[in-house]
Amino acid sequence: GQQLNQSPQSMFIQEGEDVSMNCTSSSIFNTWLWYKQDPGEGPVLLIALYKAGELTSNGRLTAQFGITRKDSFLNISASIPSDVGIYFCAGQAAGNKLTFGGGTRVLVKP
Amino acid sequence: SAVISQKPSRDICQRGTSLTIQCQVDSQVTMMFWYRQQPGQSLTLIATANQGSEATYESGFVIDKFPISRPNLTFSTLTVSNMSPEDSSIYLCSVEGARGADTQYFGPGTRLTVL
Numbered sequence: 001g002q003q004l005n006q007s008p009q010s011m012f013i014q015e016g017e018d019v020s021m022n023c024t025s026s027s028i029f030n031t032w033l034w035y036k037q038d039p040g041e042g043p044v045l046l047i048a049l050y051k052a053g054e055l056t057s058n059g060r061l062t063a064q065f066g067i068t069r070k071d072s073f074l075n076i077s078a079s080i081p082s083d084v085g086i087y088f089c090a091g092q093a094a095g096n097k098l099t100f101g102g103g104t105r106v107l108v109k110p
Numbered sequence: 111s112a113v114i115s116q117k118p119s120r121d122i123c124q125r126g127t128s129l130t131i132q133c134q135v136d137s138q139v140t141m142m143f144w145y146r147q148q149p150g151q152s153l154t155l156i157a158t159a160n161q162g163s164e165a166t167y168e169s170g171f172v173i174d175k176f177p178i179s180r181p182n183l184t185f186s187t188l189t190v191s192n193m194s195p196e197d198s199s200i201y202l203c204s205v206e207g208a209r210g211a212d213t214q215y216f217g218p219g220t221r222l223t224v225l
Contacts, residue, residue: 031212042202042216043153045111050212088152092212097168100152 006089006101012109013079021087021104022073029091032065032072033098037086046087047074076106084108112137112205114217122223123193130189131220133203138183141206143214144176148199156201159186193224 006023013019023032031050035043047058049065049072056063062075072091076083089101113136123129133142142159156176157165165178179187190197200219207213 033213035216040219040221042114042219045213045215048207048213090153090214097155098214100154102152 004089004091004099004101006104008104009102010105010107012107013076013083014109015080017079018075018077019079019083019106020073020075021089022071023089023091023101024071025091025099026070027093028069029093029099030069031092032063033090033092034061034063034072034074035088035090037088037103039085043088079106081108111207111215112139114203114205114215116201116203116217116220118220119218120221120223122225124225125194127193128189128191129193129222130187131201131203131222133186133188133217135184135205139205140183141210142180142186143204144178144186144188145202145204145216146199147202147219153202156188159188159203190222193222195224198222198224 004023004025033048034046036046037043047056047063052065052069053067054065060077084106087104090098092098115134117132144156145153146156147153155168156171157167159165159178159180161180175191177189200221202219203217204214
């Protein structure tokens, strides 16, 4: 079946830094979604992308739908402590099923 | 987006018992989904809950273990049957967005621990 490779698996942020994560696939997707999950909560949709090449922002978050339709990235600018959490990408090909990446755990630098 | 609630939010159950998880949405939706998130892992789709017909299960999930009901367009239940410690996970329902199932919104999840 389809698989999404999400990297990095984890990262440390320092307040004010810009951070980036990405997802790649061996197959084409029609939709890319980015979610954030806080401990004890369900995933919250951050950004949805529906067209190849689309670049969309939501506050300090920016995501792009790769032109090949096989990848997407999410950038967080000027990170703050509440950016800590797990970020998941998800893609949809044909049909209704979403395929999720393995997640990027964002932690604060000690 | 729709407001989604789940009950219970968490539970601790004994091996061999069953637990039914409820998912309630504040507006009518065509598509509802159930996911499992094992500890430290990503989300895996269990099944699509279809109103008025049997749920559609993904590979590796069967109706006898995870029976699903969908009596109307705002409500669904997932039962985890004959539980074992391997069933300890977060169970999440999701619903389609306004433009369809290519955008999904999640409930808060049910954290299940099986002893």
